[in-house]
Amino acid sequence: MSDTASSSGSGIDPKGGVVPCSTRVMNLATFLSQAARRVSDNVSLVWGDRQWSWRETEARVNAMAHALVHEFGVQKGDRVLVQSANCNQMFESMFATFRAGAVWVPTNFRQTPDEVAYLAQSSGASLMICQAGFAAHAEACAKTSPALTKFIAIGDAAFGEDYDAIVARNEGQTLAPVAVDRDDPCWYFYTSGTTGRPKAAVLTHGQMAFVINNHHCDLFPGITSDDRSIVVAPLSHGAGVHQLTQVARGATTILMPTERMDIDALWRLVAEWRVTNLFTVPTIVKMLVEDPAVDRYDHSSLRYVIYAGAPMYREDQKRALQKLGKVLVQYFGLGEVTGAITVLPPVMHSLEDGEAARIGTCGFERTGMQVQIQNEQGEEVAQGETGEICAIGPAVFAGYYQNPEANAKSFRNGWFRTGDLGHMDAQGFVYITGRQSDMYISGGSNVYPREIEEKLLQHPAVGEVAILGVPDPVWGEVGVAVCVLRPGERADAAELAAFLDGKVSRYKLPKRYLFWDEMPKSAYGKIAKKLIREELDKRGELDPQPARLSA
Incomplete structure (x- = not known):
């Protein structure tokens, strides 16, 4: 074999190492196409009184992706800003954007016009998909972002053509997923901005493929196209990642019928659809199990109630276990590590306060990830000693978009610094003490x-x-x-x-x-x-x- 890599396949360098000849990976939109091919007539999405099959969702995404490229001139790497509450168009926009090779930039729909305008400007978005009710947001973005010249409205609005009209016009059109490499960005995941302006964490196709596999392995093993997942948080952040993992298995996604958190309606849908999993944050779990509606509906179908975003206080955890049984799954992870740092599976959630409960832990390292507790010099501290929780592994993001100062602060010797303080015990279980701040x-x-x-x-x-x-x-x-x-x-x-x-x-x-x-x-x-x-x-x-x- 030659000492240098040929134009096809890997080669061997003079020192005996493999020379990678391709970093090509699957475009994440392919997950939808695979589900549509495998379980085409199954229900892919439920919203209010409407349902779509996988075949219908795939056709709508194909139509919008075709329009993005051939009518709106979206090219690989372009950013598509999305300002919308949860709806079928919001759900579809993720896959249409990925298919076009562009970058999905979803906002938190509860942000103000000025806050969203900052996201438009900082991301360099050239096209915006915006619900009709957020006309002020579209106007603010247009004023502050010269690069943002194209708008699509979800509903009837003066600032852009209706999303569904565009889909109807492109009915029957298809678009092959644009070829992507492992490090090509697919999603700008904006931080919540708890310490200053929000930052765009760059998530890539290759990284997200690992995260999806990791979630299937560690959070909800064994889910199939027979599973059903209900969405109780905006798709713009962690819930969007969760639903992407459901699409990869052809599981049905159920959106709440209104923006308001209607707990009675949620438990009714859980019973009606025999929901098997949901993702939320500890404060919402607390609300769900403390509401009388939890006792009015059958929720025995639930296998995984996944909570993240903050630690769950022990008393709240015990109350949830009493009401729901051993279905709780905790994971610790920031948007920058796409949630994949530690996991505490159902079997390790206990009502008893004995040693087996490991009270206060957020779990052990996720598959393929490594955690280290470090001091301010970047040195690993002694077992049980408090320090900063740092992580390495394929789930770590590519860095912040156009923010070298933030990147310099967040990485040290290759480790991502979470900004969370904690310690690790002898068995590798991590305990969060709190944010440094x-x-x-x-x-x-x-x-x-x-x-x-x-x-x-x-x-x-x-x-x-x-x-x-x-x-x-x-x-x-x-x-x-x-x-x-x-x-x-x-x-x-x-x-x-x-x-x-x-x-x-x-x-x-x-x-x-x-x-x-x-x-x-x-x-x-x-x-x-x-x-x-x-x-x-x-x-x-x-x-x-x-x-x-x-x-």
């Missing part, structure tokens, strides 16, 4: 709020809690506990302080307790400490104050 220093000692929050949630009156460090003239920083009580329950600051006494070290005890009617949450339903801090600032609670037990 959540930790505060009181009297020279590090305080990690999650530990205290877990204890407070054991009080029967406390439904939600968030503890933040605020300035203090004596101790540097002290903890403020913001609490939301359960309906009909009463408690005051003195009672909660007494409840914590002896459960955590005295230096960790909050110095103030505040009681609010509701907790600020992100658009994805997560308790957002950035928003809580902003509200504290508005109320003057961030100013240094004498220690007090306030209500």
